[in-house]
Amino acid sequence: MSINNESRERLIICAKKEFLEKGYEKASLRSICAEAELTTGAVYFLFKDKAGLFAAVVSKPIEELNALMMRHLAEEADEDPAGYIHVPGDHDEFAAELVELLYKYYDEMTILLHKAQGSGYEDLPDKVIDLLEKGYLGTAERLAGAAPGKRVNRYMLHWMTHIQVDAFIHLLSHERDKDKALEHIKPVLDMLVSSFVEYVIEDDK
Amino acid sequence: MSINNESRERLIICAKKEFLEKGYEKASLRSICAEAELTTGAVYFLFKDKAGLFAAVVSKPIEELNALMMRHLAEEADEDPAGYIHVPGDHDEFAAELVELLYKYYDEMTILLHKAQGSGYEDLPDKVIDLLEKGYLGTAERLAGAAPGKRVNRYMLHWMTHIQVDAFIHLLSHERDKDKALEHIKPVLDMLVSSFVEYVIEDDK
C-alpha cells in the first residue's frame, strides 16, 4: 500500500488500547493521537474519521471470522443429516479453528464484543447468529423432514444458535488462556449439539 | 409532604424514554428536561445528579428482582436433591413469576440490560449470575456428593448459570408479548434443567 505505514500502524495500536480501555464512544481521538505522537489531523488524513479508525482496528479480524463462518456453513450444508446424530467430539475441529482465531485477535474481539457501542459494529454477535441460524435452519429442516411427525421450533433454533455464539463470547470473557479455553469448550459443544436435536426438533403440534 | 410529584414523575418518564433511546451516557439531561418542560436545575434539586435520575428510574425494578431472586434461592436450598431429577415443567412457577416481573418493567429492564453502560448498573446480569451460581453450587455439590465417582465441573456450572440468565435476557430482547414469552421459555428451562444434571456433574477425573 502506502509507503509510510508507520504512523498508520502506530495509530492503530494506540487506538486499540484506547478503545479497549474506554469503549468506542468514550475513546478520545486526542488521547490516541497524543499517545501515538501525532495530531488529530493525521487520523483524518489516514482514516477519514473516528469510525474509520475503528474499522481499521477491527476489520481484519472480522473478515477472517466471516471467512471461517462461511466455510463452516458450507461444510455443514454438505453433511449427511445422519451426521447430526450426536457423537461427542463432533465439532471439535471447527471449534478449534474458531478458538484459534478468537485468541489470535483477543483484543480486537474483546473490543468488538464489549466496547463497540456507538461504532456501528455493536451488533456483530447478532449478525453471526443470523448467519448461523440460516445455515442451521436448513439442517434442522432436513432433520425434521426425515422424521415423521416432527417440526422445527423456530424460537428454540434461534435461542440455541444464540447460546452457541454466546458460549464462545463467554469463553473469551472468562478465560485468557487459549489451551484452557479449548478444554472448557468441549463439553459445552457436546451439550449444544446433543440438545439441538432434542429441543429444536419438536413433536408436530 | 410531596403531594405534588408531578414534575418528579414527568422527569422520570422522560428520562426513561431518553435512556431507552440513547443509553445512559449519551442521554442528555437537556433533552430530558426540555421534554419535561423543566430546567436542568430541577433535576439537581429533585435527584442529585444524572446518576440519581437514573437510579430513580431503575431502582424499584431492581429491588423487586432482588427480592424474587432471594426467595427463589431460599426455596431451592430447602429442596430435596432428588427433586433435580428432571421433570418437565419443574421450574415453571419461578419462571412465570420472573417473566411477570420482567415484563411489568419491560422498559426499565431493557435499559438495565442494554443501555446502562457508564451508569454503575451495567453489571446487573453478572451480579445475578454470581448470586444464582452460589445457590446452585450448593445444589450441585449435594447432587455430586450423593453419587459416587462424580464431581462438579465449575466452568460448566458457571456457564449454565450464565445461559440461564441469558435465556431470560434473550427472551426480553426478542419477544415483546408476555404470553408468548411464557410459551417460549418452557422448553428452554426444560433443556437447562436436564442439561444441568448431565453436564455440570461430571465423572471424577
Next chain:
Amino acid sequence: MSINNESRERLIICAKKEFLEKGYEKASLRSICAEAELTTGAVYFLFKDKAGLFAAVVSKPIEELNALMMRHLAEEADEDPAGYIHVPGDHDEFAAELVELLYKYYDEMTILLHKAQGSGYEDLPDKVIDLLEKGYLGTAERLAGAAPGKRVNRYMLHWMTHIQVDAFIHLLSHERDKDKALEHIKPVLDMLVSSFVEYVIEDDK
C-alpha cells in the same frame, strides 16, 4: 428581638464555618443551610440575602472594633504631644484591649481579614487605616509644629499607620494563643512608636 432566634443563630454559626473554610464568594448557601438543617428560603426570610447573612456574622465584631478605635483616637487627641516621646510600654493598654477584642472574635476577624473578598467588607483594614491615619495626622502635626524646621512626611505617616494595623493582622494570622500574642506585640509596638517620631517627622526640605 424576634422570638425564635434559634434558626437565626444556627444559620450564623454554620455560615461562619463555611465562610471561614471557603471564603465569601465560594461559600454556598445550600451547604450552609443543609448544615443548619434549614432551607435556603430561610436565609432570605431571616437575612434578606447572602450579603445580609455575611453581615450578620461580622457586624458585631466590627462595631466593637469601631468603638474601640474611636475611644483610642479620642484619648490620643487629648494627650500632650510630649507624650509621644517614646517610653517603652506606652501603648500597652490599648494594645491589650485590642488584642482582647481580636481574639474574642478570632473566627470573625479571620473571615474579615482573609475571607471577605466579594462581600463588600474586603476593605476593612483600609478603613481602619484611614481612620487611624486621620487621628495620627493631628498628633503628627502638633509634634512637627512644636519643633522648628520639621514637617510631616505623609507617605511615611500612611505607611507606618499601615504597618501598625498590619502588625495586628500579622499577629492574628501567626499566633493562635492570646497570651503569647500579647508578648509578641510589645516590641513591635515599641518599634512602631519609636520609629513614628523618627521617620514621620522629617526635616523640612
Next chain:
Amino acid sequence: MSINNESRERLIICAKKEFLEKGYEKASLRSICAEAELTTGAVYFLFKDKAGLFAAVVSKPIEELNALMMRHLAEEADEDPAGYIHVPGDHDEFAAELVELLYKYYDEMTILLHKAQGSGYEDLPDKVIDLLEKGYLGTAERLAGAAPGKRVNRYMLHWMTHIQVDAFIHLLSHERDKDKALEHIKPVLDMLVSSFVEYVIEDDK
C-alpha cells in the same frame, strides 16, 4: 514554529484585563474569549485550561522576581556583618532594581498580589517572605553571634521580613508612578534596616 502567536497573545492580553478586574475565580473564560474574538476551545488548545492561561499571564514576572531575590540573597550572604551597621541608602540598589521590576510588570504584580485567590499563586508573598527570612536568619545569627549577650528574636525577624515585603506591596498599591515610588521607598528602607538591628537582635533572656 509558532510564528503566529497572535491569538495566544490576544488571549493573554484579554485575560490579564479580566483577571485584573474580577480576580481569578470570578474571571470568565467566556468573556475573555469573546473579547479576544475566539472560542473557549481555543483556550484549551493553546493553554491547557483556566489555570494554564493564568500561568501564562504571570509566570514570566514570577521567574524574574525569583531570579532577583536569589541574587539579592546571594549578595547578602557574602556581605560583611559589619555592613549591617546602618548607613542610610544602603539598600538603594536592590530596592531600585526591585521597584523597576515591580513596575515593569505592574498589572501582573497587581493580579498576583490582590487577584490571585483560587489560582494556586495566592501565596506568593508568603513564599517570598519565607525565602527572605531564611536568608536574613543567617545574617541575624552572625550579628547576634558577634555581640555577647545577644540573641535573635524569631518573631520579630519574621515580622520585620513581613513588613519589608509588605512595604513593596504597599508601594505598588498606593503609588502608580515609578519615580515617586522610588522616593517613597527610601526612608522606609532606612527605617527597616535600622530597626532590624535594634529589634531583631535582643538581649539574651
Next chain:
DNA sequence: TATGAATGAGATTTCATTCAT
C-alpha cells in the same frame, strides 16, 4: 416562620471535526 420547588444564567471543560499550509 419556613419550606419545597423551580428558574435562569452561568461556569468550565471536552469533543470530533475542518482546513490552510
Next chain:
DNA sequence: CATGAATGAAATCTCATTCAT
C-alpha cells in the same frame, strides 16, 4: 504526509434567588 490552529456544539453541574403556600 501531517501539523497547528480553531470551531461550535454540547456536556454536566452549581449557584443565588424567588415565591406560592
